[in-house]
Amino acid sequence: xxxxxxxxxxxxxxxxxxxxxxxxxxxxxxxxxxxxxxxxxxxxxxxxxxxxxxxxxxxxxxxxxxxxxxxxxxxxxxxxxxxxxxxxxxxxxxxxxxxxxxxxxxxxxxxxxxxxxxxxxxxxxxxxxxxxxxxxxxxxxxxxxxxxxxxxxxxxxxxxxxxxxxxxxxxxxxxxxxxxxxxxxxxxxxxxxxxxxxxxxxxxxxxxxxxxxxxxxxxxxxxxxxxxxxxxxxxxxxxxxxxxxxxxxxxxxxxxxxxxxxxxxxxxxxxxxxxxxxxxxxxxxxxxxxxxxxxxxxxxxxxxxxxxxxxxx
Amino acid sequence: xxxxxxxxxxxxxxxxxxxxxxxxxxxxxxxxxxxxxxxxxxxxxxxxxxxxxxxxxxxxxxxxxxxxxxxxxxxxxxxxxxxxxxxxxxxxxxxxxxxxxxxxxxxxxxxxxxxxxxxxxxxxxxxxxxxxxxxxxxxxxxxxxxxxxxxxxxxxxxxxxxxxxxxxxxxxxxxxxxxxxxxxxxxxxxxxxxxxxxxxxxxxxxxxxxxxxxxxxxxxxxxxxxxxx
Numbered sequence: 001x002x003x004x005x006x007x008x009x010x011x012x013x014x015x016x017x018x019x020x021x022x023x024x025x026x027x028x029x030x031x032x033x034x035x036x037x038x039x040x041x042x043x044x045x046x047x048x049x050x051x052x053x054x055x056x057x058x059x060x061x062x063x064x065x066x067x068x069x070x071x072x073x074x075x076x077x078x079x080x081x082x083x084x085x086x087x088x089x090x091x092x093x094x095x096x097x098x099x100x101x102x103x104x105x106x107x108x109x110x111x112x113x114x115x116x117x118x119x120x121x122x123x124x125x126x127x128x129x130x131x132x133x134x135x136x137x138x139x140x141x142x143x144x145x146x147x148x149x150x151x152x153x154x155x156x157x158x159x160x161x162x163x164x165x166x167x168x169x170x171x172x173x174x175x176x177x178x179x180x181x182x183x184x185x186x187x188x189x190x191x192x193x194x195x196x197x198x199x200x201x202x203x204x205x206x207x208x209x210x211x212x213x214x215x216x217x218x219x220x221x222x223x224x225x226x227x228x229x230x231x232x233x234x235x236x237x238x239x240x241x242x243x244x245x246x247x248x249x250x251x252x253x254x255x256x257x258x259x260x261x262x263x264x265x266x267x268x269x270x271x272x273x274x275x276x277x278x279x280x281x282x283x284x285x286x287x288x289x290x291x292x293x294x295x296x297x298x299x300x301x302x303x304x305x306x307x308x309x310x311x312x313x
Numbered sequence: 314x315x316x317x318x319x320x321x322x323x324x325x326x327x328x329x330x331x332x333x334x335x336x337x338x339x340x341x342x343x344x345x346x347x348x349x350x351x352x353x354x355x356x357x358x359x360x361x362x363x364x365x366x367x368x369x370x371x372x373x374x375x376x377x378x379x380x381x382x383x384x385x386x387x388x389x390x391x392x393x394x395x396x397x398x399x400x401x402x403x404x405x406x407x408x409x410x411x412x413x414x415x416x417x418x419x420x421x422x423x424x425x426x427x428x429x430x431x432x433x434x435x436x437x438x439x440x441x442x443x444x445x446x447x448x449x450x451x452x453x454x455x456x457x458x459x460x461x462x463x464x465x466x467x468x469x470x471x472x473x474x475x476x477x478x479x480x481x482x483x484x485x486x487x488x489x490x491x492x493x494x495x496x497x498x499x500x501x502x503x504x505x506x507x508x509x510x511x512x513x514x515x516x517x518x519x520x521x522x523x524x525x526x527x528x529x530x531x532x533x534x535x536x537x538x539x540x541x542x
Contacts, residue, residue, distance in 0.1 A: 020374070022358050024449075025359045025360075025370075025446060026359075026360070026445065026447055026518075027507070027514060028446040028447060028449045028451050028507075029449045065494060068391045073538035084409075117328050127509050128509050136448070137490065138451045156325070182320055182321055182322055182323065184321065185319040185320065185327050186319075231332075231334065231367045232364065232446065232447070233327065233364075233368070234361040234362070234363050234367075236322060236324070236325050236368070236370065238322050239322070254362065256446040256447070257363055257445075257446025257447055257453075266320060266322070290320050290323065292344075293323035293376075294323060294373045294377070297323055297324075298373070299372070301374055
């Protein structure tokens with residue numbers, strides 16, 4: 001392990017994340033992990049890491065950091081106008097950096113969250129099998145917290161690239177976000193409102209973090225006979241919870257059990273789109289069946305495999 | 314009740330084994346979870362239980378929904394022959410009252426009993442762990458004596474110390490980590506209930522029974538010292 005990054009200014013919410021922690025759910029420890037795993041995986045592949053390496057996730061405003069040892073880095077996800085030593089640099093490509101270089105990321109002007117990968121992966125102690133930061137539980141990542149000015153991050157060992165890599169295209173993050181979702185698990189509490197839920201645009205409010213995204217819009221009412229809350233049940237990222245008041249909350253990666261009913265569940269391959277949602281964006285839920293969702297899942301897995309093949313060739 | 318399966322997105326399914334706060338239903342959930350984790354099945358990435366429901370998180374590239382419901386139904390048939398997972402009674406030392414439990418007098422007054430009766434009643438019961446969640450190691454416990462029920466605080470505290478033991482409505486529980494909270498606090502345990510660096514991060518699991526044991530301030534400080542990470 002080598003000292004790799006010296007954080008000069010942390011940005012709004014910068015954390016160490018990998019693909020998440022699945023084996024402690026039953027202890028009340030949520031999955032955590034990078035919210036836009038699509039951008040996170042690509043960042044890792046661009047610097048020659050496996051998809052599972054730990055990266056930095058920055059939200060809304062990026063970090064300013066000094067490079068402490070030679071490395072390749074890649075910046076993907078939301079556009080944050082990155083600069084190296086004051087000169088603009090590209091995202092979605094590998095960048096060779098040298099000790100003393102200063103990387104600066106600004107405010108996101110397309111999307112919300114940016115991933116930064118570095119040769120060998122960001123090295124932090126593994127907690128319950130993962131490097132991901134769980135902010136609510138103060139565990140994992142770098143000392144269980146968001147990064148702060150003065151933090152020194154290490155990286156793992158890994159070879160520098162022989163030739164630079166870049167992705168020949170990159171996703172844009174529209175302000176109208178279409179999220180494919182399957183009704184349920186508690187759609188039987190909302191008989192009269194399912195059609196309305198799937199045909200109404202909602203607006204992302206400022207109450208959005210790694211735990212969930214609260215939406216504004218016309219309230220979704222439960223059936224008259226349905227209870228306001230239920231005995232707590234396991235929940236997963238993508239559940240769309242309808243609390244008292246009827247304003248939906250899309251659950252993200254920092255909860256394990258909940259006592260509200262979920263009208264629908266966003267499919268797993270669209271979670272990254274929510275990770276890029278920022279206050280003011282509009283969310284449209286598009287209903288599909290489990291069979292359709294599984295077909296899309298297989299196609300998406302094939303798409304990711306093709307990108308991996310392209311970048312690791 | 315016949316087991317009900319519910320689709321929960323493209324990567325998980327919920328199996329519902331009953332309704333209400335019912336120890337027999339919860340035991341079924343727990344034993345199904347033990348069967349599934351005892352013999353890992355390809356494609357099942359996580360198994361989580363709660364009061365009446367079991368969630369399987371799966372990989373659709375490896376296993377389908379129908380295949381999982383069939384597996385669950387066939388495992389359910391073997392439940393009666395399956396070895397009953399061992400459960401334990403876990404002793405949790407608690408220093409009641411004073412600065413450790415600033416609301417204990419309120420709990421006593423609210424219920425028209427003396428403070429020492431609050432301690433006696435709270436530490437006499439066996440509390441069954443129905444589920445763990447909300448926060449790492451937080452237990453949803455059954456078994457609170459109705460004579461100890463109190464409404465939660467109208468304004469939650471900004472910072473409740475780790476280990477605080479509280480009551481809200483018909484529930485009692487322990488805050489495993491420091492956090493904001495609205496429960497009425499009656500005591501505090503010096504044990505670190507959740508310590509991710511330990512080989513067994515949690516001192517208990519769902520299905521176990523918790524018993525609170527009153528301790529002196531000296532004993533609290535002694536155990537607290539031993540528990541330092």
